[in-house]
Amino acid sequence: MWRDILKYGVIAGLVVGGAMVATFAATGGQMPHGGLGMAVGYATMLVAFSAVFVGIKHQRDVGGGGVIRFWPAFGMGLAISFIAALFYVAAWELVQATIVKDFAGSYAESVIAAQRAKGIDPAALAKLTAEMDAFKVQYANPMFRLPMTFSEIFPVGVLVSLVSALVLRNPRVLPARAG
Structure with a gap:
């Protein structure tokens, strides 16, 4: 099972990390x-x-003889998701270091510009600008940025793991083909 967790975690991580790097590289x-x-x-x-x-599904069909219980399936999904999330964080750090030099500054400017376009009052704009300045300082700290980046993707993995475990615990759903 651990070999499959590592294999599918790396596959998911390469897909999500590679897509991130490619998207940012293509859009400058x-x-x-x-x-x-x-x-x-x-x-x-x-x-x-x-x-x-x-x-x-591979674990159920090959390793489990066509059967997998919910908790082992869910745990396997979480482990795959964890590995993929680590790749995602590493890819974001690579993108930050090479392609997007000042994400926090760019993000802060876009949030402020969007609120200006909506006609925000000056007092609220000043407060928002102060909050965005504080965000830029926080985001420069890896102990803030890394967990924040991890928390962008891991909940999606938890949800996919939950649904996959619920569906695949039923051996009649997508049964293994006789070879």
């Missing part, structure tokens, strides 16, 4: 903030986490 580091950027990011995560489903 100008990934849009907000809805479109989040949609692209989370869609990529879901594609990568299909490795969780495949890994659990």
Whole structure:
């Protein structure tokens, strides 16, 4: 099981990390903030986490003789998700170091510009600017940034692991083919 966890975790990690690096490289580091950027990011995560489903199914069909209980399946999914999330964090650090030099500054500017466009009052704008300045300082600290980046992807992996374990505990769902 551990070999499968490592294999499918690395596959998921390479997909999500590689997609991140490729997307930022292709756009010159100008990934849009907000809805479109989040949609692209989370869609990529879901594609990568299909490795969780495949890994659990492989364990059920090959290692478990066609049967897997919920908790072992869920645990396997979480372990695959954890490995993929580590790749995601490493990829983001690589992107930050090479392509997107000042993410926090760019993000802060886009948030402030969006609120200005909505006609925010000066007092609220001053407060927002102070909050964004504090965010930039916090984001420069790896002890803040790394867990924050990890928490972007891991909950998606937990959800995919939960659904996969619930579905695949039933041996009649996508049964193994007789070879």
